[in-house]
Amino acid sequence: MAEETTDVLIVGGSMVGLAQALFLARQGIRPLLVERHAEISAHPRAQAASPRTMELMRALGLEDAVRANENPHAHYGDVLQAESLAGPELGRFDGPFRHDPNDVGGTGWTLIGQDRFEPVLRDRAVELGADLRFGTEMTGFTQDDDGVTAVLRGPRGGGGPVEYTVRAEYLVAADGFRAPVRSSLGIGRHGQGVFGRQMNIVFHADLDPYVAGRTFFLCFVNNERVKGVLGKLGGDGSDRWVLAPSLPPGARHQEYGTRECVELVRAAVGVPDLPVRIESATSWEIAAWVADRFRSGRVLLAGDCAHVMPPTGGFGGNMGVQDAHNLAWKLALVLRGRAAPELLDSYEQERAPVAEFTVDQGVIRYLQRSGLDEAAAARHRPETTVLFGHVYRSGAVIAEGGPDDGAPVEDPTAPSGRPGTRAPHLPVVRAGKEMPLHDLFDGGFWLLAGPEGAAWESACAADALPAGVSFHRVGAQEPGATVERFLTRYGVDASGAVLVRPDGFVAWRSRDLPAKPAEALLTALGRILGRVSE
Known part of the structure; x- marks a missing residue:
């Protein structure tokens, strides 16, 4: 036992x-x-x-705690390219972590x-x-x-x-x-395999004279001795940094002692006699595969x-x-x-x-650094689609009839509201306070109904439901513009409703109010949870 x-x-x-x-x-x-x-x-x-x-x-309730621990240079956003930190600049580009310009989500990177x-x-x-x-x-x-x-x-x-x-x-x-x-x-795996290996060297050094007042989130360095990324870390004062250099084929970080790590840092900074204290080093594969x-x-x-x-x-x-x-x-x-x-x-x-x-x-984004072939470039999708456009097809989603292209994503800037997609972002009002819709989804099911869908509330209170369902009627406190946005993005009439899973994905949709809303909700939830068959 x-x-x-x-x-x-x-x-x-x-x-x-x-x-x-x-x-x-x-x-x-x-x-x-x-x-x-x-x-x-x-x-x-x-x-x-x-x-x-x-x-x-x-x-x-952890957003503030996470943001309070952001990296010291996080607010700068962009990326500096240089031969070395103290050497000639080669250019700048916007970092990949900008605020969502399409307002698809309720919060940013x-x-x-x-x-x-x-x-x-x-x-x-x-x-x-x-x-x-x-x-x-x-x-x-x-x-x-x-x-x-x-x-x-x-x-x-x-x-x-x-x-x-x-x-x-x-x-x-x-x-x-x-x-x-x-x-x-x-269990095996499949995919393109290993592209290379990258090392992480956490070190302490006073780099302020070489930053020289410039603002950047990361610094990409590229010279004969080292190719990698410099970034400032939090903790232990203001002199803690990380260098992530690419390693030669077949190399491992264990081959790099303190002296070799110091030499790589000095090459990245561009100062041959820079005082450096190495804290630790490790390495990891740059690879692509799926189980x-x-x-x-x-x-x-x-x-x-x-x-x-x-x-x-x-x-x-x-x-x-x-x-x-x-x-x-x-x-x-x-x-x-x-x-x-x-x-x-x-x-x-x-x-x-x-x-x-x-x-x-x-x-695709990794290969963009060395040039993309046309076939790969054609598959590129915007960041918002990669992050928010997922389309699920499973027994935990009640699919609707009609054509389905089988794509794993849809454009979240023009959401369909169909079952299997993330519930489109919406500002809702609860107890007189406006908040992003996804603030509600902290562990249970929610039924979102249109402004004429008050009858759905009693359906959510039915004792026969196999899991609890909370209720929100869009329009009870929200302005008309928000109501119209809800109806358009979710594809329902004023009396319709959508059932949202605990993970914030639409599980089922009723475009209007059925004759027996409680029975319809009970059947839908039973199918999603595998308790009743179709």
Whole structure:
């Protein structure tokens, strides 16, 4: 018999694993997370939280906490190109992290390194009851039809490392691009493979004389000795920076000692005798691939173990956070018995096509640095489409009749409001206060009705519903312009309604008021949760 039990065991304590713990804890599930490293990594890795990720953070009340930890040069936005920081400038260009000019989302990018974002996720997850165990490694696991038995090794009860077993209903693998859990399950991967390897060197040096009052978020340096990116980090005063140089084919960061790292920093700054203190160094692959499956029985893959993409565009880590968000509400409803276990099938059905699309978009942006062939350039989609245009097709969406081109995205600047798409952004008024619509979506279903849809409210209060549904009538307090925007963007009449899932995606739409709204809502919710068939 296992020595401990938990509903969900999360393997991996970086951004995706911590987000998974946070989203589950917000749903009232107390997960157990294990991470083999003793603490959060000091390396920034992912450099930005996307508008979609910030939308999720805002709904959790964490927007201010995340923005308070932005990188020191975040507000500058643009990117400097130079031979070296002290050398000739080669140009400037707008960074990829500008505010959304199309008002598709309710919030913008936050330029925050992963090293500063992860503590915000960790602290809130712990506050909500998640059990996080750093310095603890999963050394093996087995699964059967009823759950997963994992062998863990780490400190326990105040003593030194010991080995013990945990029985979990489900296991979420968030163990990064090396993906030992995925490999042990025999799940393959496909894609374009490895493009190269990049190193991260965190160092301390006084670079103010060489910045010379110039404003930039990042500095791309390119000379005979080093090609890479310089960025200023927060913490430990004003002299902490990171250099991310490209490595030669086949090289690893372990081949670079302190002296070699100092030489790379000096070459990037352009000052041969610059005083430098190296804090740490690591490296990672620039690659593009997607796992062949996102699930094996009771084990589900999220983040880099399910998909890896080049860093251009800032999509990778944010995709992982959204994997976790998609999965959390489904796990919670299944664990509570409010949804059939088949609801979890929708996770791969929804996220795998989006991963394929987003990986391709990351590759396209990476190749833009060296010139694109026409076929790749033709596939390029705007940032807002990559971030907000996802179209889900699964058992957790009630599709409507009519033509469907099967595309994984649609243009979110001209939203259809159809089931499977993200609920279009809208300013709504609750208790006299205007707020972005997605602030409402913090864990449960919502029914949004038109101004003549008051009859839907009693349907949401029906005892027979398998899950709670909150109600908002657009027009009860909103001005006429907002009402018209709602009706147009959501494709409903004044008496119609849309059911929005806990992750902010439209699950079902009734264009007008049916004869029996409570029965219609009950049937729709039952189908979405796998409790009734079509």
